[in-house]
Amino acid sequence: MSIQSMTGFGKSELENGLFSVFVEVKSVNNRYRDIRFKIPSVFNYLEIELRGKIGKVFKRGSFDVFIGHKRSESNADIPLDEKKIKLFIEKMKGIGTEIGIKMEINPCDFLRSEFYQEKVEEEKQMLEDLLNKSFDQALMSLRESREQEGTKLKKFILEHLNKFQEFFEIVISKESLYRKEVEERITNKIKEYREIIQVDNSRMLQEVIYYLEKLDINEEIERIKIHLEKVQKLLKSDDEVGRQIDFLVQELNRETNTIGSKSASSEISQAVVQMKTQLEKIREQGLNLE
Numbered sequence: 596m597s598i599q600s601m602t603g604f605g606k607s608e609l610e611n612g613l614f615s616v617f618v619e620v621k622s623v624n625n626r627y628r629d630i631r632f633k634i635p636s637v638f639n640y641l642e643i644e645l646r647g648k649i650g651k652v653f654k655r656g657s658f659d660v661f662i663g664h665k666r667s668e669s670n671a672d673i674p675l676d677e678k679k680i681k682l683f684i685e686k687m688k689g690i691g692t693e694i695g696i697k698m699e700i701n702p703c704d705f706l707r708s709e710f711y712q713e714k715v716e717e718e719k720q721m722l723e724d725l726l727n728k729s730f731d732q733a734l735m736s737l738r739e740s741r742e743q744e745g746t747k748l749k750k751f752i753l754e755h756l757n758k759f760q761e762f763f764e765i766v767i768s769k770e771s772l773y774r775k776e777v778e779e780r781i782t783n784k785i786k787e788y789r790e791i792i793q794v795d796n797s798r799m800l801q802e803v804i805y806y807l808e809k810l811d812i813n814e815e816i817e818r819i820k821i822h823l824e825k826v827q828k829l830l831k832s833d834d835e836v837g838r839q840i841d842f843l844v845q846e847l848n849r850e851t852n853t854i855g856s857k858s859a860s861s862e863i864s865q866a867v868v869q870m871k872t873q874l875e876k877i878r879e880q881g882l883n884l885e
Contacts, residue, residue, distance in 0.1 A: 597742045597745060597833070598742070598745040598746070598748070598749050598830070598833070598836055598884060598885075599653075599738070599741040599742050599744075599884070599885040600624075600741050600742075600744035600745040600747075600883050600884060600885070601622055601623060601624040601625065601655055601656040601657075601741065601837070601883055601884065601885050602622065602623050602624060602741065602744050602883055603621075603622050603737050603738075603740035603741035603744055604619075604620070604621050604622075604736075604737065604740050605619070605620045605733045605734060605735070605736030605737025605738070605739070605740055606619040606620070606733055606736060607729045607730070607732035607733040607736060608729065609725055609728055609729040609732070610725070611721060611725055613666065613718070613721060614664055614665070614666055614718075614721065614722055614725060615664065615665055615666075615725075616662070616663070616664045616722065616725045616726045617662070617663050617729065618660070618661070618662050618726070618729045618730050618732075618733040619660070619661045619662075620649075620658060620659070620660050620661075620733050620734065620736075620737045621658070621659045622653070622656040622657060622658045622659075622737060622741065623656065623657050624655075624656065624657070624882060624883045625655060625656050625657035626655070627655060628649075628650065628653065628654065628655055628656060629656075629657045629658065630646055630649055630658045630660065631657075631658065631659050631660065632645070632646075632660045632662070633659075633660065633661045633662070634660070634661075634662045635662065635663065635664060637664070637719075637722065638662060638664075638722075638723075638726060641723065641726065641727075645660070645730055648730065648731070648734060649734065652734050652738060653737075653738075653741075653885065654835050654885055655835070655837065655885050656885065662730075664722060664725075664726070687700065741885070744883075745884060745885070748880050748881075748883055748884055749830055751876075751880050752830065752840075752877050752880050752881065753830065755873045755874075755876045755877045755880070756823070756826060756827075756873070756877060758873045759823075759847075759870050759873040759874065760823065762866040762869040762870045762873070763819060763823075763866070763870060765862065765863070765866040766812070766816065766854060766863050766866050766867070766870075767816055769860055769862050769863050769866075770812055770813065770816060770863075811857075812853075812854045812857050812858060812863075815850045815851075815853050815854045815857075816854070818846075818850050819847060819850045819851070822843050822846050822847050822850070823847070826840065826843050826847075829843070835885055836881075836884050836885070837881060837882070837883075837884035837885050840877070840881035840884060841878065841881055841882065844874055844877055844878045844881060847874055848871065848874050851867055851870045851871055851874065852867075854867055855867035855868075855871075
C-alpha cells in the first residue's frame with residue numbers, strides 16, 4: 596500500500612432493479628480517527644459494522660459518511676400502509692371538529708417513512724447487501740484518492756528535503772573552516788593579552804579546548820545525517836508515516852537550531868535559516884499524511 600494523505604473523497608452508487616444506494620465518504624486530517632455518519636434510519640443497525648470497515652482500511656483521519664437510498668423507477672409503486680393513513684386522517688378530522696378548525700391534509704405528508712408498509716425481510720436483506728457493496732466500493736475510491744494525494748505530498752516533501760540537504764551541505768563545507776577561524780581568533784586574543792598579563796599556559800589550554808568544544812557542531816551534523824537517512828527510508832516504506840515524520844522533523848529542527856546558536860559564521864547562519872524554512876514546509880505537508 597502506498598503512502599496515503601488523510602485528505603480524500605470517494606463515492607459509489609449501485610442499484611439492483613428495485614433499489615439504488617449511494618455512498619459518499621470524505622476525509623480530512625486528524626490526529627486520530629473520527630467518523631461521523633449521516634444515514635437513513637433504515638440502516639441505523641449497520642452503523643457499527645460500517646465503522647469497523649473504515650477502521651480496517653484507514654488508521655487516521657476525520658471521516659464524513661453520507662448514505663442515501665431510493666426505489667428504482669421500475670419499483671416506483673410506494674408501499675403505503677392505507678390503514679395507517681385512514682386512521683391518521685380520521686383522527687385529524689376529529690381534532691379539527693373538536694376545536695373548530697378545518698384541517699387541510701397534503702397528500703405528500705404521507706410519503707414519510709412512518710406511513711410505509713412494514714418492510715418485508717427480503718427487501719431488507721436486499722438493501723443491506725446493496726449498501727455493503729456500495730460502501731466497499733466507496734472506501735476503495737477513497738483509498739485511491741488518498742493514495743494519489745499521498746503521492747503528491749511525498750513528491751513535495753522530497754523536494755523540500757533535497758533543498759534542506761543543499762543548505763546542509765553548505766554547513767558541512769564551512770564547519771572545518773569555521774573551527775579554524777575560531778581557533779585563530781582565540782590565538783590572536785591570547786597573544787594580545789600575553790603582552791599585558793601573565794597567562795597560565797595549562798589553564799589557558801583548558802579554556803581554549805572547552806570553548807572550542809562548546810562551538811563544535813560536528814555532533815549535530817552527524818545526528819542530522821542519521822535523521823535524514825531515517826526520513827528517506829520512511830518515505831519508501833508502507834508504514835503509517837505521518838507521526839514519524841513529524842517526530843523526525845522536530846529532531847532535525849532541534850539540531851539545526853543548535854548549529855545556529857553555536858555558529859557565528861554568517862554563511863552558516865544563512866544556511867540554517869534556509870534549512871529551518873524547508874523543515875517547516877516538510878512539517879506542513881507531513882501533517883496531512885496518515
